[in-house]
Amino acid sequence: MNRKIRLFEVNVAQAKHVCPEGKYIDNDLILFEDITKVPLPTTPSRMKSLFLALCTSGNAQYTVDTKLHKVSTGDVIIISEEQVVGDYMLSDDCKGIALIMSYDFFQNILSGIHELSALFLFARTHPVFHLEKTQTTALENDLQHIKNKIMDTGHRFRRELIITMLKALIIDMSNVIYHFQQIGEAEQTRAEVIFRDFIQCVERNYRTERRVSWYAQQLCITSKYLSETIRSVSRRTPSEWIDSYVTRELRVMLRNSTMSIKQIAEELNFANQSFLGKYFKEHVGMNPSQFRKS
Template sequence: MGQKGLISVSTFSVAKEYNFSRIDDDIILFDNFGKLPVPCEPSRNMGLIIGLCLQGSFRYTADTVEQCVHAGEAMIIHEGQVVDNYQRSDDVEGIAIMMSYDFFHEIVKGFHELSSLFLFSRSHPVFMLQPNEVKDVVDYFTMIKNRVDDGSRPFRRDVVRMLISAMIYDLSNAIYRIQLRSDRKPTRAEAIFSDFIRLVEQNYRSERRVGWYAHEMCITAKYLSETVKMVSRRTPNDWIDNYVVMELRVLLKNTTKSIKEISQDMCFPNQSFMGKYFKEHVGMSPMSYRKS
């Protein structure tokens, strides 16, 4: 429970009742907008949703701002946004993918324009795709659903992650095209957020202090924290920890380096400190994660 009178809804838990295609609590696919489990009261979204309307229309409010989505338009709803007033036409058809934020950042790790993508989707939560782009998203969705539904594949999760990554890159091409036509200038807060994310991408392996990033940006740590939280609804520490944890996961799963070597590569004081840090954020020890 968040604010009084406001519920936080995990669509993953609701999905179990409807038997949607899903992988654990990381990804769920909706192949019919008419079957979306829409809450009947204001609720805080607990994952990232990427949707595409194929026919008809629907509308909703996100953080009290009304959005209307028509055929051929994509939408992005972020974690933490308060969604309400959902309405749809009788003939609405569409597809949607919902991801946990951990899974999403696993996918976009190394995506150098993450801050641009994030900020664009905040200021343009609904945007029109060209017919060939619509077809591409539908094709990706079909491939992703086929892999999600095939539980016999030992690398199912990895294949799904790569397919969604490719889809996001293609969507980013559309976003780049739209940005070139837009005369909207980023706000001061958005520029600070973008600079912060770029600095984190370059330095998270060796630097995890918010004060260090603030110093590099010639602003106070308090101002940086307030600005990043306002723009992204996440603290600077949340963003830094996310990059660090994703890198640790990759190193543990995809290299033969010892845990001691990984802790040295990531500039932790010692192996024990890294173990405590990893367990705090992932819920298990590095060795248990490597074996899982």
């Protein structure tokens, strides 16, 4: 008998409930100055957010999708949405800073910046990066500035300012990931290469193409093989990845442009406004007009 495995889920709302002293913005972002205060579940758990941490002293280890990873001073840890984490062990002298952010918030930060999504997705299979001393210091300073702005609740543009600061931080981190990727490119598996190429192809074409078969054709493989490979690497289907890019762009356009819904439908190659409305409601839970007013 097949039984669906239910795992504890880690997200910002849950982290706020367990550890209210964290510095947070709504249910989108929470920052912990002391990594030992992060509410780490005692059993394997599925991430429903993005986790980013910097180890400033000591060492630790944990598993991601059952694979063991070891962390020491100067290492950055990135755990992505849907990955299963567990088996935490922190040394007595382990210190660090950690961020948990909702995936929608993360995607909003990345909106409009070419290649960053693909670089961060590389971290799914390479979730630990080592920084040089100067890079570690710069990241610590960035996180401290972000913490200060999170606490500045009287700032009229607090949220927008923090998004801008996080965008700069993520660009710097993506640069580190890029160089790490170049060094380790020869060690990538065939599946990892296909995943990387697929995401890059989606980033270039999602505004006009949403068919899995089209992407498979561009990569010179079958749709079945593409689907099996993407799911094995990312725990998501190709359609889910394509839809995530399309819905992110729809959200941004609805919130940040004066284009009519009909014009947005034409821009993103929907057959008509009605079809866009059904698509958006299916993936976001409300129609475009409700989202624009919310």
